[in-house]
Amino acid sequence: MIAEQIAQTVTSMPEPLRTLFTWIFSDAFVKAAVFPGALFSTVLGMFAVWYERKLLARVMLRVGPLHVGKVSGVLQLVADAIKFLAKELITPSGAIKPLFWTMPSIALILSLLLYAFLPFGAGWIIYPSEIGLLLFFAVLALSPVPILLAAYASGSKYPFIGLVRLALQLFSYEVPLFLALAGVVMMAGSFNIERIVKAQAVVPFIVPQVLGFLVFFVAALAESERVPFDIPTAESEIVFGWQTEYSGAHFVIIQLAAYEKTLALCILGALLYLGGWHGPPIPFLPDSVTAPFWVVLKALILFTVMVLIRGAYPRLTIDRVLDLGWRYLIPLSLINLLIVASILELQNFLYNLGW
């Protein structure tokens, strides 16, 4: 009834206004600008920073952000952002200026682009594709490049040390990440993330692929430079690693890019291993609302584990980081693939016997 009235008012409007209204309520605008697009990803990123600071404070028996905003310092981040944006942008004299200025933006663009390939429910996706997981991985594999160039362009010694560490770390964790994702693709028989979620309607993939999930999670921690693997930006050793020369707006953009990448990996983990939008139905709410709710909830659970790990573990040394990647994670991910293939073969065998 109300919907009909709204439709009538819209059709009775003059022409440019009518098109504008239909555009704002169209699929394109809602998906790209509101959910799961620009607005949602930025708000989620800001919430994650506040949540991490608050939870980390509790781990360390502190209170955390408190004074800005009415409840528990929720507006602390807005205040921080304004403070950073009001700082002078300094270009060091040894820097390669064009690279130094553009690379933070490209890092943020690549991180935000990851959200285009993540479904939040049946049809809740910006770019539906049969090879969605491959596209996600392609953008993810590109994301170290702007960071390496940014470090190189800084023309300073601490960023260069960070660059070397980052290159060694990221390139050694991309192979296990890919091999862990391969297990999921093999079990679901598709690169389409929506189909992978549908294949988990009965049993989420974390049950047959515990090894794969562990490899994925550790590799995701390393890819997003989270704490046990934060040697490229190790604050207490090499000032701030590859970010040392960046100040003001550059720094905000780099931090936002890092958090968006971490959260995209958390959401991917929830979709591929924790059953995505499958969950107990909530009364009085349609599927199109509960599906994104479950995905975001599961992703936030993964993020909570990441924060708790940050609170509990010290930083690894670089030889241990490389050792873990090459000597443990790759064999584990290949064993996981073998287990998946054996399960599929066993299913075939039982099916042919007539079970």
Add this chain to the structure above:
Amino acid sequence: MAAQEGPLWFLWDPFILYVILVLLAPDVFYIVSWLIAPSRPSRVKRMAFESGQAPIRSAISTFPIEYFPYVIIYIAYAVVAVLVFFSLLAVIEVGVTPMTLMLLTVAAVVSVYVGTRLKVAGGKRG
């Protein structure tokens, strides 16, 4: 809808619209910063950060060689990753065959063997 065929047709495609918004995202920060941040550069501010010291020589120094063996291993495992990718396509196409199982077994056993044997920069443990 008529508007979807006009000159602004790309605004009706979720992906293109999202890419446009994403390209605009960093500019918002720079514009706000340009509006409220001061700009008073000086020679001392523009020096590279070296904990208060004046920098000497170029920052681009030599790449440490002690982890170079990992680069060689990376090449070997990149080939394994390609192999896994093609066996994935084969599995999607025709299902798991005994040959796939054998290939994966060989890959897993070899990687475990390499993992137990590999000791790069091992003397630095403490």
